[in-house]
Amino acid sequence: MSGEEFVPLSLTPLLIGTFAAIACALPGNFLVLRKQALIGDAISHVVLPGIVVAFILTGAISTWPMMLGAAGAAVVAVVMIEAIRRLGQIEPGAAMGVVFTTMFAAGVLLLEQTDTSTVHLDVEHALYGNLESLIWLDAVGWSSLLDIDALAGLPPELLRIALTLAAVSVFTWLFWRPLKISTFDEGFARTIGIRTGPLGFALVITAAIAAVAAFDAVGSIIVIAMFICPPAAARMMTNRLETQIAWSVAFAVTSAVLGYVLAGYGPLWLGMADAVSAAGMIATVAGLILAVAAIWGPCRTRAGAPGSA
């Protein structure tokens, strides 16, 4: 494919998909190890009403009010989960399930009642992602990367996900040691002065921000695959957390790039007329990578795993 075609039509979706996948995979490593993987799913669902409310209030699709709405909904959800768990004396998984399905359902109802026909905030995009439409029409080729006027026309989603990825990376780098210690041994972490409560909360908020930013790429339903699949596959490649993070990033990039390309060209290669959903294909590739790692990965049998002594 030539630059004239690739840069305007495929470069930005590829970058957005890749950045989103990495931004989810980084906190995903810790969530999976903490057996909290579903919290990513919960958060990605509960932010939907927050986004819709922000849209209703401002009447426009603009990034910051919607991010604020999403963050507000995430905080409300975390507080509600804690409250239900404590007041109802039920296990955290059940509390999470109650809160996230209820808030997601409320979001869908709100969305249907809102007149969103003129803008692209509709049910389908929120649920399945919008990657194919995030194109860069001002670009004419590779030279546009140096053209200020053309760069101004980049889809705003690209900047948003790039900033999100930067924030997630900084968080992971800065709190690497406390995150690792408190994920492995929370009691010990507390005795050396790590504030495990606020740290765990910060991790969930970071995951929530990544989930919301990744909406553009893969939508709220499939984003959970980006939290779980690359880290879970990476765990089977190594017995060191540092290496696991590197593998998870590699798998995230592979899923995003391969998924996007296969979605766009795979059906054509098979003689079919239309492309398929990039988000769906990205999640499918991520799942396939996990399956391959589960079957052939070098570190898949572990002390506590079933079938090993």
Place this chain on the structure above:
Amino acid sequence: MTLELAANHGVSVQENGLGSSPLAIRGLTVSYGQKPAVFSVDMTVQPGAMTAIIGPNGAGKSTLLKAALGIVPALSGQVTVYGDALEKQRARIAYVPQRASVDWDFPTRVIDVVLMGLSRQLGLLGRVRARHMACAMDCLNRVGMRDFADRQIGQLSGGQQQRVFLARALAQDADLYLLDEPFAGVDAATEKAIIAVLKALKEAGKTVVVVHHDLATVTDYFDHVFLINTSKVAEGPVNQAFTAETLQAAYGGRLATAQIDQISRALG
């Protein structure tokens, strides 16, 4: 009230009334549900001693330690460490949790776990340097686990895992060592190795507190005991506080009379 208590216990009275004991606990109450797990417990750990915390299953032994360290929230009570607030003295405490409390499938090596003991020195972003590695290797050597430094922790036996935890505590270079059931489910060689390390710590003037469940070894291993069954039952030197009467009081019907007789005989 607090002053009175302190005077009764014969400890030196400072401003807070809790003295400068390595670990002083007053009126500590912890509850997980309706029923308290630990009820209004006072404890004064003797400096330079090896103290066993003993009591039946579910008596609140581990909870007492965890609440004293702020790992689980207490409903009420006061805790001082070397006469000071816990937060200010954290660097002087090394805590070894129950082995079963962590996931040993965690992707990390033996040496990385020991290096966690140095995290206060390393700070948030400090690099692990040759001297940190040397320190961690030395701690592994002291528990006889030097050859296992590069192993994934899930590949170790229970006894080896326990020794790695002890090595991490050694790396902290603390003054007060608190261990939760370090002998639970370990092999005889590990038990020997651990007790040798703990006795060496005592020789070096450190204070050691161990949640312990094997009544038969109490007199061999420890010089002080603390008996608990939700509330405190007895506290003091082994020959005074570890008696047939206090054991009966702590364990009630759960301890066979024959067992108590045996222990009484052993105590002379």
